[in-house]
Amino acid sequence: MQSFAYAAPETVEQVIAVLQEHSQAGKPAQILAGGTDLLVQIRSVDGSARTIVDVKKLPETNRLEIGASEIYVGAAIPGAVLTANTDLKARLPGLVEAIDLIGSTQIQGRASLGGNLCNASPAGDTIPALIANAGRCQIAGPAGTRELPVEEFVTGVGTNALGEGELLLGICFTPPAARTSDAYLRFIPRTEMDIAVAGAGVSVTLDEKGICTAARVSICAVAPTVLLVPAAADALIGTSLDDEALAAAGAACTAASSPISDKRGTAEYRRKVVAVLCKRAAGIAAERARGSH
Numbered sequence: 001m002q003s004f005a006y007a008a009p010e011t012v013e014q015v016i017a018v019l020q021e022h023s024q025a026g027k028p029a030q031i032l033a034g035g036t037d038l039l040v041q042i043r044s045v046d047g048s049a050r051t052i053v054d055v056k057k058l059p060e061t062n063r064l065e066i067g068a069s070e071i072y073v074g075a076a077i078p079g080a081v082l083t084a085n086t087d088l089k090a091r092l093p094g095l096v097e098a099i100d101l102i103g104s105t106q107i108q109g110r111a112s113l114g115g116n117l118c119n120a121s122p123a124g125d126t127i128p129a130l131i132a133n134a135g136r137c138q139i140a141g142p143a144g145t146r147e148l149p150v151e152e153f154v155t156g157v158g159t160n161a162l163g164e165g166e167l168l169l170g171i172c173f174t175p176p177a178a179r180t181s182d183a184y185l186r187f188i189p190r191t192e193m194d195i196a197v198a199g200a201g202v203s204v205t206l207d208e209k210g211i212c213t214a215a216r217v218s219i220c221a222v223a224p225t226v227l228l229v230p231a232a233a234d235a236l237i238g239t240s241l242d243d244e245a246l247a248a249a250g251a252a253c254t255a256a257s258s259p260i261s262d263k264r265g266t267a268e269y270r271r272k273v274v275a276v277l278c279k280r281a282a283g284i285a286a287e288r289a290r291g292s293h
């Protein structure tokens, strides 16, 4: 392994300046949050020298605010901090259960939501939950700040929409309306510490009679990027989330999938599993929505 330079700026402006200086000088620089993806990749994929720019010291990437009009989750907050927050868990239980699936206790102490999203793995566990909850990326860069829906952030396997000199500050959510809740389920070949064969995040809103008035369904590990599946949401909306509606939503997920076959499962298997996960996650989200106010 080669030697690395390390910068730990304390302001967003400094991060952007370091990234821009490197870009203009033709020198590689890469952002570090928890390092649980990056360090593995440096050791096993690309160990070439670069400047590591640590974004864990910024107030903006560490801010966690659960307000009446907005929920903001800083990009670099470790999973362990988020899963311990009962307020966040009460508002976005499916997102918190997705975060909780990442790695071991040691990994949870470092791994961040922003790192999971920016790493842009097709199997990134938090991404379907972020999309199901209509998360909006807060991005800072040389031209100022901009907002992007999470479903538009990942552009391919391991690539994202960040431009030169940009970083992800955090994710914003509109607090769930009355009788709204979410759930995330994945399937892995082992009991823990594995990558999803398929995953599904679902958010539903019910009216007073239990009819679904809004839904978002997102699936992972069955396509090059995590997908928002509007046809699955359409199958749920206007129904009481009966078996027929859940089956139709599952079938829409299967239809949207274009998975690969690998050692964890065949493409055919993934297409079937994603339908089951969608049905079950929608059922859990609905149960939670019935119990919320």
Ligand SMILES: Cc1cc2nc3c(=O)[nH]c(=O)nc-3n(C[C@H](O)[C@H](O)[C@H](O)COP(=O)(O)OP(=O)(O)OC[C@H]3O[C@@H](n4cnc5c(N)ncnc54)[C@H](O)[C@@H]3O)c2cc1C
Binding pocket: 030, 031, 032, 033, 034, 035, 036, 037, 038, 039, 040, 055, 061, 075, 076, 101, 102, 103, 104, 107, 110, 111, 112, 113, 114, 115, 116, 117, 118, 119, 123, 124, 125, 126, 162, 166, 167, 168, 169, 193, 194, 195
């Ligand atoms: C043992 C083990 C088990 C794991 N289990 C799971 C699992 O079950 N599910 C799962 O989805 N993942 C899993 N992972 C992968 C990893 O832990 C997660 O993806 C984690 O959330 C990454 O966060 P991080 O803060 O460590 O990111 P880092 O490794 O620091 O960064 C990841 C990538 O994102 C970029 N980046 C990070 N933050 C920003 C930012 N704010 N702005 C711009 N770019 C940024 C980095 O440059 C890098 O390219 C596992 C990893 C290990 C080692």
